[in-house]
Amino acid sequence: MVLIPGGEFTRGTLSKEAQKICLKNNDHCKEKWFRDEEPLHRVKLDPFYLDIYEVTQKDYQRLLKKNPSDFKGPNLPVENVTWFEAADYCRKMGKRLPTEAEWEWAARGGRKGTFSWGNEAESHKANFCDRSCEKRWKEKHFEDGYAYTAPVGSFPPNDYGLHDMAGNVYEWVGDWYDEDYYKNTPHENPKGPEKGSRKIIRGGSWINYSVGVRPSDRTEAKPSDTNNFVGFRCAR
16 A cells, blocks of 8 residues: 545546547547536545555455456456445455545546646556557457556556556445535545445546546446446555
């Protein structure tokens, strides 16, 4: 784990700006997809620890004696885990899932850009689907990139020393999802709504275009869902 310093930052993105970012690398984008990232608001967080890497299949199997992943490999991130299974793993490790605010602050790495590395999508900085990936899948030609998940740490870390906060697999966080939560969120250490029907996944994955790997992007899923593009890391 690495210590993430406490601090204050502006959370979210204007939906019109997110749509513009989307249209840079995609042919079809709707502003409404990004309205849950508004309004921009200031958030203050205490210091916390976060896993440097996504939880691997090797570590998950060592603790829980099973490996539900579709794409097998000891150093690949574990996927196909529910929110409940992810939370249970972290609990058994003496840790917890990060809050959504903690996750975004850590993913930004102290930067203010669109991505954790700057303002332009760069396919060599993370495992996500650029304009060439669908062609690669169709032709089964992957010499210039990973077909699906990549071993954790295959791409450069952000400025906090964290790997794969963008792409590879989405990551479960602790919060319930509410598309309007940003309109009335606490200023200090927000933990999300008290209840809901869906949990939040962050960071995008191998299957997402670049707009989905922005630190501010919000996506939700049922806590009982399993997908081969969703994993997790733990906080403390």
